[in-house]
Amino acid sequence: MDARDSMSNPAPILLSRRRLLAAGAVTLAGGTSAAQDAARELGPPRSPYGQRSPHETSARWFAPSPMPGSAASRTPLQDAVGIITPSALHFERHHAGVPALSPSTHELLVHGLVERPLVFTVADLRRMPSVSRIHFIECAGNSSREHEGRPAEDAQRSHGLLSCSEWTGVPLGALLREAGVRREAAWVVAEGADACRLARSLPIDKALDDVIVAYGQNGEALRPEQGYPLRLVVPGWEGNIHIKWLHRLQLSDQPAMSKDEAASYTDFMPDGRAQWFTFAMDVKSVITRPSGGQRLAATGFHEISGLAWSGRGRVTRVEVSADRGSTWQDATLSEPSLPKAFTRFTFPWAWSGRDTWLQSRASDDTGDRQPTREALVAVRGLLAGPDGFNHYNGIKAWRVRPDGTVSHV
Ligand SMILES: Nc1nc2c(c(=O)[nH]1)N[C@H]1C(S)=C(S)[C@@H](COP(=O)(O)O)O[C@H]1N2
Ligand SMILES: [Mo]
Numbered sequence: 281m282d283a284r285d286s287m288s289n290p291a292p293i294l295l296s297r298r299r300l301l302a303a304g305a306v307t308l309a310g311g312t313s314a315a316q317d318a319a320r321e322l323g324p325p326r327s328p329y330g331q332r333s334p335h336e337t338s339a340r341w342f343a344p345s346p347m348p349g350s351a352a353s354r355t356p357l358q359d360a361v362g363i364i365t366p367s368a369l370h371f372e373r374h375h376a377g378v379p380a381l382s383p384s385t386h387e388l389l390v391h392g393l394v395e396r397p398l399v400f401t402v403a404d405l406r407r408m409p410s411v412s413r414i415h416f417i418e419c420a421g422n423s424s425r426e427h428e429g430r431p432a433e434d435a436q437r438s439h440g441l442l443s444c445s446e447w448t449g450v451p452l453g454a455l456l457r458e459a460g461v462r463r464e465a466a467w468v469v470a471e472g473a474d475a476c477r478l479a480r481s482l483p484i485d486k487a488l489d490d491v492i493v494a495y496g497q498n499g500e501a502l503r504p505e506q507g508y509p510l511r512l513v514v515p516g517w518e519g520n521i522h523i524k525w526l527h528r529l530q531l532s533d534q535p536a537m538s539k540d541e542a543a544s545y546t547d548f549m550p551d552g553r554a555q556w557f558t559f560a561m562d563v564k565s566v567i568t569r570p571s572g573g574q575r576l577a578a579t580g581f582h583e584i585s586g587l588a589w590s591g592r593g594r595v596t597r598v599e600v601s602a603d604r605g606s607t608w609q610d611a612t613l614s615e616p617s618l619p620k621a622f623t624r625f626t627f628p629w630a631w632s633g634r635d636t637w638l639q640s641r642a643s644d645d646t647g648d649r650q651p652t653r654e655a656l657v658a659v660r661g662l663l664a665g666p667d668g669f670n671h672y673n674g675i676k677a678w679r680v681r682p683d684g685t686v687s688h689v
Pocket of ligand 2: 373418419420421519520
């Protein structure tokens with residue numbers, strides 16, 4: 281082989297002698313395998329709304345819920361490729377079930393400290409200048425079991441209250457300016473049309489910055505579970521404030537102190553006091569492949585792949601360790617790497633067959649770096665609020681055993 285050959289034909293990564301022989305046999309026999317015969321029969325020519333292949337079974341996971349209407353389901357992050365979560369697999373968190381709302385009767389009221397109270401229909405909003413942006417949504421309580429020291433067995437159960445979609449809608453600032461923001465207005469109280477009328481207050485600066493009143497998700501209308509026909513998307517902030525089934529925005533000089541901001545979704549500190557209004561989700565990452573519940577079929581090359589995100593800005597760096605944290609190396613960040621969105625990272629790894637740990641740690645453009653669990657507990661303590669611990673962003677480790685099985689540490 282001369283130098284030119286080796287340049288145009290880099291060393292094969294996975295090709296084994298067995299694969300090579302099998303491929304040769306098919307060619308010689310004229311391609312008569314059963315799989316190839318099946319592909320020669322005429323299939324259905326078209327369908328009005330596409331379904332995935334019956335061979336694909338990746339699904340949201342949920343435990344039975346004792347409370348009617350209040351439940352969560354988790355995204356199968358271990359199966360994800362790229363940075364967009366299919367709408368059908370977006371995690372769900374409902375406090376009072378999914379209301380059945382019609383876009384022809386649903387309305388959004390803007391009132392309180394405004395010059396002109398206004399009512400928008402969904403059709404009104406669709407006439408206005410629109411934006412489409414890719415953003416993650418993460419429940420504040422995501423991976424709280426890691427904080428407790430009882431890590432879940434796979435990425436879905438440990439980190440699956442987390443998804444990333446392209447959202448389309450009208451900037452909230454544009455709606456507020458239509459109504460005319462009065463000088464005393466400091467907060468916007470957003471309320472959903474579900475049975476519990478879930479409400480959260482957001483500071484006016486954020487409301488006028490990058491918040492979207494969304495009607496679109498991944499190229500079509502929002503799914504009912506995601507707030508059809510209207511939801512708030514509050515880039516980078518905890519999931520709870522992304523009010524679904526949005527029907528009311530009230531401008532006020534003070535926050536509403538609703539249940540979900542005065543009691544739930546607060547951060548308990550070691551002295552027993554709770555912090556209110558801790559909105560942003562901190563920089564975080566998780567290796568999704570290989571991850572808990574998966575199995576490495578062979579030693580040799582495996583691409584390590586995972587997701588990193590920060591509610592404060594852009595992910596600038598992800599480091600990976602494949603030796604129980606002794607050494608860390610930079611992963612490659614896939615394009616696009618957008619602010620307050622998933623960033624996919626990859627790292628080429630050759631597994632020797634040894635028992636080891638795989639870990640990732642992300643940094644963002646504010647200079648924050650994902651802490652170890654020990655460092656986080658040293659600051660935040662082990663006390664959890666009535667609904668668990670919020671805003672946990674510690675480094676996640678997966679253990680690879682000599683038989684190839686991957687589990688939590
Ligand atoms: N109206 C309303 N909005 C809501 C909720 C809700 O129960 N009702 N749940 C909140 C919580 S706690 C989270 S984490 C996110 C989840 O959004 P998703 O179900 O689209 O993933 O929606 C938030 N918005
Ligand atoms: Mo949540």
